[in-house]
Amino acid sequence: MPDEFTHNITQKIMGSIEGNSETKLMKGNEALAEAALRAGMQAYFGYPITPQSEILEYLIIHGPKRGSVVLQAESEVAAINMVYGAAGAGARVMISSSSPGISLMQEGISYIAAAELPCVIVNIQRGGPGLGTIQPAQADYFQAVKGGGHGDYRLIVLAPNSVQEMADFMFDGFRLTEQYRIPVMILSDGALGQMMEKVTLAPAGSLPHSAKPWATVGKPPTREHNFITSLHIEPERMEEINIHLQKKYQDVQKEVKFELHNTDDADIVLVAFGLSARICEKVMDLAREKGIRAGLIRPITLYPFPSEIIAQIAETAAAFLTVEMNAGQMVEDVRLAVNGRKPVFFKGRMGGMIPTPEEVLAELESIVEHKLMHA
Amino acid sequence: MENSLNGLEVVYEKVETLTDAPMHYCPGCGHGVVHRVIMEVIQEMGITEDTIGVAPVGCSVFAYNYMNIDMQEAAHGRATAAATGVKRVLPEKYVFTYQGDGDLAAIGTGETIHTVNRGENILMVFVNNGVYGMTGGQMAPTTLAGMKTTTSPFGRDTATMGSPLRITELIAHLPGAYYVTRQSVHSAPAVRKLKKAIQQSFEYQKLKQGTCFIEVVANCPSGWKMTPVESNKWLVENMFPMYPPGDIKVPKPPAANN
Numbered sequence: 001m002p003d004e005f006t007h008n009i010t011q012k013i014m015g016s017i018e019g020n021s022e023t024k025l026m027k028g029n030e031a032l033a034e035a036a037l038r039a040g041m042q043a044y045f046g047y048p049i050t051p052q053s054e055i056l057e058y059l060i061i062h063g064p065k066r067g068s069v070v071l072q073a074e075s076e077v078a079a080i081n082m083v084y085g086a087a088g089a090g091a092r093v094m095i096s097s098s099s100p101g102i103s104l105m106q107e108g109i110s111y112i113a114a115a116e117l118p119c120v121i122v123n124i125q126r127g128g129p130g131l132g133t134i135q136p137a138q139a140d141y142f143q144a145v146k147g148g149g150h151g152d153y154r155l156i157v158l159a160p161n162s163v164q165e166m167a168d169f170m171f172d173g174f175r176l177t178e179q180y181r182i183p184v185m186i187l188s189d190g191a192l193g194q195m196m197e198k199v200t201l202a203p204a205g206s207l208p209h210s211a212k213p214w215a216t217v218g219k220p221p222t223r224e225h226n227f228i229t230s231l232h233i234e235p236e237r238m239e240e241i242n243i244h245l246q247k248k249y250q251d252v253q254k255e256v257k258f259e260l261h262n263t264d265d266a267d268i269v270l271v272a273f274g275l276s277a278r279i280c281e282k283v284m285d286l287a288r289e290k291g292i293r294a295g296l297i298r299p300i301t302l303y304p305f306p307s308e309i310i311a312q313i314a315e316t317a318a319a320f321l322t323v324e325m326n327a328g329q330m331v332e333d334v335r336l337a338v339n340g341r342k343p344v345f346f347k348g349r350m351g352g353m354i355p356t357p358e359e360v361l362a363e364l365e366s367i368v369e370h371k372l373m374h375a
Numbered sequence: 376m377e378n379s380l381n382g383l384e385v386v387y388e389k390v391e392t393l394t395d396a397p398m399h400y401c402p403g404c405g406h407g408v409v410h411r412v413i414m415e416v417i418q419e420m421g422i423t424e425d426t427i428g429v430a431p432v433g434c435s436v437f438a439y440n441y442m443n444i445d446m447q448e449a450a451h452g453r454a455t456a457a458a459t460g461v462k463r464v465l466p467e468k469y470v471f472t473y474q475g476d477g478d479l480a481a482i483g484t485g486e487t488i489h490t491v492n493r494g495e496n497i498l499m500v501f502v503n504n505g506v507y508g509m510t511g512g513q514m515a516p517t518t519l520a521g522m523k524t525t526t527s528p529f530g531r532d533t534a535t536m537g538s539p540l541r542i543t544e545l546i547a548h549l550p551g552a553y554y555v556t557r558q559s560v561h562s563a564p565a566v567r568k569l570k571k572a573i574q575q576s577f578e579y580q581k582l583k584q585g586t587c588f589i590e591v592v593a594n595c596p597s598g599w600k601m602t603p604v605e606s607n608k609w610l611v612e613n614m615f616p617m618y619p620p621g622d623i624k625v626p627k628p629p630a631a632n633n
């Protein structure tokens with residue numbers, strides 16, 4: 001009875017769909033998948049990998065009947081190249097995977113960035129390196145924000161910290177990728193993908209489709225032929241393409257998004273994204289209870305990175321503590337922004353371990369009591 | 376057709392589906408002929424507006440410069456994945472790939488098998504010249520036993536380098552394969568047969584019955600270190616015994632002209 005089973009589960013989860021915004025209790029991965037359909041996704045290509053398989057499983061049930069192509073590819077390599085084809089043909093396309101699978105896609109992502117094809121790539125991160133673990137991590141920060149594949153390119157990187165943002169960022173992702181023709185990555189993690197929270201879903205059809213005159217849809221006699229390529233064999237031309245891409249990356253800086261908590265009077269400022277930022281909100285509250293003036297900067301876009309606001313806060317804060325679920329990746333960008341004016345400390349857990357508020361608080365207290373006195 | 380200037384009958388002219396860009400292919404290479412034949416069929420069938428081609432890395436990487444239709448240049452080995460993406464979102468359009476042996480039968484073997492196994496309604500044109508031409512004549516999966524290339528300088532040793540891969544026979548076994556044929560471009564009659572096969576494949580694509588797959592055994596004078604004339608002779612004497620031309624799988628009931 002798998003069909004009936006699936007149907008019942010689906011009905012329970014979804015109830016009535018699409019027409020209006022609605023508030024539900026949903027798993028992060030499923031909220032993201034449902035939001036993708038509401039955001040007008042026309043094609044999804046995926047491959048199973050924990051902890052993100054629910055996205056493919058959800059979409060294979062709900063996608064086709066709501067007008068989206070949904071295809072399980074033979075590999076992540078094939079899947080990302082299907083994205084290349086479908087995005088090149090003008091469709092609104094999404095793909096998801098988890099860390100090892102995202103590594104496999106890097107060549108394709110480089111081609112997509114070079115050919116300026118819009119698409120949203122979702123990474124529900126797990127601990128690495130290698131096959132690693134299926135537990136949540138943030139160790140793909142470098143890969144996501146510095147390029148990932150070969151050549152000079154960037155992705156717009158959005159870092160949700162709730163099931164609500166898992167859903168909302170699908171809309172933002174499609175909007176941004178179509179506006180700038182820069183691929184968008186939603187950099188999430190296994191905890192956000194797997195946990196259930198209340199989420200309000202935007203109504204379907206609220207994100208209009210933009211014209212794509214460059215798409216390969218068949219050449220009418222009235223225009224020159226369109227072609228999608230990343231090949232420019234003459235170095236003069238290839239440099240022009242690079243200059244054009246770099247200009248877009250400058251333009252996109254204005255899309256920077258961040259959240260500030262108690263930074264105005266803060267002596268010590270936590271910097272954290274995604275799940276770590278939620279933990280740090282708790283740390284900040286515990287510190288304040290103890291009379292330590294702690295604040296929090298949460299970068300929401302990891303590229304573009306909120307360097308300016310960090311530099312600004314470095315004028316008034318005494319020190320920064322960056323907290324990540326990795327060995328210290330974003331902390332390099334925080335240090336670049338602070339530019340030596342104030343000390344920047346780091347606390348991380350690796351390999352799928354999630355830091356507790358208590359251990360981060362202990363680190364913060366030790367900085368305030370010992371390191372900061374002598375900084 | 377009359378030419379008003381001198382009253383001579385035009386029997387051959389450039390098709391509008393080819394651009395004016397001079398091709399980079401070596402003198403005597405089979406690629407130019409295969410390009411021409413595909414583009415002739417598209418023009419004659421009147422499907423320019425409805426056709427999207429995908430050519431990946433390899434000698435055909437610049438195909439979009441020559442084919443005056445909407446085209447995508449795909450990553451090495453991934454042409455059929457990209458074509459799957461195109462066809463799935465534009466199911467009423469004609470989609471074809473144009474791939475070499477290194478692309479289709481080495482780095483893209485997984486994509487080749489799974490695309491055909493899904494029965495994607497596309498045409499795959501597989502140009503087999505037994506060598507990596509674009510990179511300067513290295514051994515390909517289809518290089519013949521004993522054949523010398525820059526990476527099999529003493530001849531392909533099947534004990535350590537494997538045997539030539541007949542991928543066309545391999546994929547013909549898959550239920551998704553609708554029409555599988557092997558053709559060539561070494562002679563005028565062969566070119567005419569290839570044209571018929573391409574035409575037939577686009578007709579079949581309308582039926583949405585599965586993948587059409589045409590292997591074209593072609594010469595590579597530069598890679599083989601021969602004159603074009605020598606290479607065509609060598610092709611018949613050496614490539615055909617391993618890659619015999621002819622239909623491998625035809626739809627049932629067989630089409631009238633096959």
